[in-house]
Amino acid sequence: MGENVLNPALPHSAPLLRLSFGMRLQKIGLNPTLLAGLVILSVVVLMAIAAPLLTPYDPIAQKLDEAFKPPLSPNHPLGTDNFGRDMWSRILYSARLDLQIGLLSVVFPFVFGIFVGISAGYLGGHVDTVLMRVLDVMMAFPFLVLVVAIMSVMGPGLFSMYVAFGLVGWIPYARITRGETLTTRNLEYIHAARTIGATTPRVMVRHVLPNVIGPGLVYVFTGMVLAILVGATLSYLGLGPQPPTPEWGAMIAAGRQFLLQAPWMTALPGLALLIFGVALSLIGDGLADRR
């Protein structure tokens, strides 16, 4: 073993083919899109974690004599806002909140949506009919409008936002997983598992779930982008985390009235949101390409 059988003259350690960077990435399951997304996301996450080390300023401490400093001012690389608060530290600290929004907003929808999708697809019959009709009804609502309507009953704030996302966000996961389950349920290994006497819950969890969860997992990243965008929109509208908590959407809203005087107050948080969103989209696209 280990000898080069095709050409014994070549020493077995000599590489037959030099792998390009792209091919090496593919060997470990990465592609350039996925890698780019992961790198950007890691940087964002690290910066959010290390926020206190990366800035000496308190993100909510007001210093009115330092208000409206443009970016690249001494001591304030990204300038200050109308209350003299350092933009760089506000953007860093709000990364923590927006990461949390992105994560918490997809956990429940993912788990519940996968559960509904597998149940509908595997059990079929009335369960499927009822669940699919519920989906039809939920899909008639624009996502944002339904979220906003739920929040109008529960009142504004982060908690209501998570509840609203939880109640609305599971739909795509359920649809995707149901479709996958419909093709998987008739495969041989599922029949085999049933034949040897595995119970329905066991087949669903041990045999169907691992084989249908992939596309739902890929969608998690799209779902996170959506959650962060809608979250930012809600706080732009004043329904999300309340001031002075730094959050990108709320910062954009605060900058809106100083658009001429201090355009950076609006542009920079939006840019942060954009970078974060692009990272997640790249990861989603990269994962989808892998399949």
Add this chain to the structure above:
Amino acid sequence: MGRGAYIRRRLFLTVFVLFGVTILIFGMVHFLPGDPAATLLGDRATTQNIAELREQLGLNKPLPEQYWMFVSGLVRGQMGTSMQFHQPVRDMVVSRLPISIGLALYAILLAAFLTFTFGLLAAVNKDTWIDQLVRVSFLFVLTMPNFWLGILLILVLSLGLHWFPVAGFGTTFTDHIWYLFLPALTIALALSAVLIRNLRSSVISTTRSDYVRTARAKGLLERIVLMRHILRNAVLSTVTIFGLQFGFLIGGALVVEIVFAIPGLGQLLFTSITSRDYPVVQAITVITALMVILVNLIVDLSYSFLDPRVTYG
């Protein structure tokens, strides 16, 4: 199944969905945590105040009776009275609805223009720098929140170059077209970011089919092959995606109305939320759901006109 039978089945389904929509909106007020009367009165309300308001709003009646009042009101076009403005919700909504619908239609027109221009441009120049530029630019647009994109357009095109008004709606029809251009463009950019991706890949895969090769072999002009043979077939899946994206378009439009201070449903919706005016919120939620249902019905029914080969099974 013939077209007639399909349309009947589809309409039956629509009626069912409408029923579900009313149940859901009704249920929201009654089953979510939070008493609408208490929320409405704020923190300083006494238990007696709350009890009185509950009685006044009919919240103490049995649920089926309340649901019946809600639905029969909707059918008669009576959606209650605004708690904030003490006006019939119907009048408030009816005066603003045309503005929002106009904005949405304007955005759809612009989105169609952007999608066909850039989708085809990218597909025809597949894998060249033009393709890459279109794809990367619209990936960025896709990830931008609508409201931020709107503000950036204001910053550059209104405040910077003075090409368009910063906000408002105007008084004459020409004014409206002029004032609504930037808001419509904001919505259209976001919508077309999704559609361009789809049209591009759909055109590329259609180009590989045999009938396109035959058309080219016949010596047809490339322009005719592209418009009559490729695009007509490729556009079908893009229309489906449009139907699915319509909800996002409506949501985005409501927010963009706020950014550009347009007196449409969006402004009414968001002021009603802040003041906890839930009859108004309910009415707008019903209307947007109706719009989504209607557009998806039109999309489903349009297939057989766009592509005569489509049969309904």
